[in-house]
Amino acid sequence: MLRRSFDTVRLPGGLHLMFQSVADDGGTLRTWHTIGLPVRLTLTTVTQTRDAYYGPADNRPPGQWKRVLRALATANGRPTSYYCPSIPPSRRGVALAVPRYTVELRWETRRWDEAVTEHLQRPCPACRAAGWRRAEDAT
Ligand SMILES: [Zn+2]
Numbered sequence: 241m242l243r244r245s246f247d248t249v250r251l252p253g254g255l256h257l258m259f260q261s262v263a264d265d266g267g268t269l270r271t272w273h274t275i276g277l278p279v280r281l282t283l284t285t286v287t288q289t290r291d292a293y294y295g296p297a298d299n300r301p302p303g304q305w306k307r308v309l310r311a312l313a314t315a316n317g318r319p320t321s322y323y324c325p326s327i328p329p330s331r332r333g334v335a336l337a338v339p340r341y342t343v344e345l346r347w348e349t350r351r352w353d354e355a356v357t358e359h360l361q362r363p364c365p366a367c368r369a370a371g372w373r374r375a376e377d378a379t
Contacts (some may be wrong), residue, residue: 241264242262242263242264243261243262243263243264243350243355244260244261244263245259245260245261246258246259246261247259247260248279249379252277255275255276255338256274256275256276257272257273257274257275258272258273258275259271259272260379261277263333264365265289265292266288266289266291266292266341267286267287267288267289267292267293268285268287268377269284269286270284270285270286270287270323271283271284272284275289275377278349278350279347279348279349279350280347280348280349280350281343281346281347282333282344282345282346282347282348283343283344284343284344284345284346285341285343285344286334286341286344287315287341288340288341289336289340290340293339294308294339297349308339311337311339312337312339313339315335315337316335316336316337317333317334317335318333318334318335319333319334319335319344319346324359324360324364324370324379325364325366326359326364326366326367327350327352327355327356327359329333332346332347332348333345333346356377
């Protein structure tokens with residue numbers, strides 16, 4: 241069962257702070273991002289339940305600590321860039337992860353942001369396969 245919530249906070253100077261939260265039985269994804277700055281700042285937190293992160297309590301796969309170490313090694317540092325052959329992967333940011341929790345801060349230039357918005361108006365086959373749609377279609 242998916243639970244979603246949205247909120248927009250109006251800040252002085254024409255700035256907006258958008259908040260979005262998506263939760264299911266496996267955990268919660270929260271995103272805040274700014275609108276109106278030359279650079280779009282995005283803060284994302286991911287919280288996963290024990291069962292979602294480690295596997296079902298009564299049936300955890302072997303070699304747990306190796307899997308956790310590998311997951312932490314890929315989750316920390318530079319966030320994985322969204323890849324599409326038509327959009328250069330120019331996302332920047334930093335991510336901190338411990339088991340079951342991840343915090344990520346990204347910054348994207350307005351030009352890049354516009355290129356993505358424009359591209360997703362007519363997504364290429366790769367983007368469609370990845371489930372990207374126009375924002376108005378997604379709601
Ligand atoms: Zn694409």
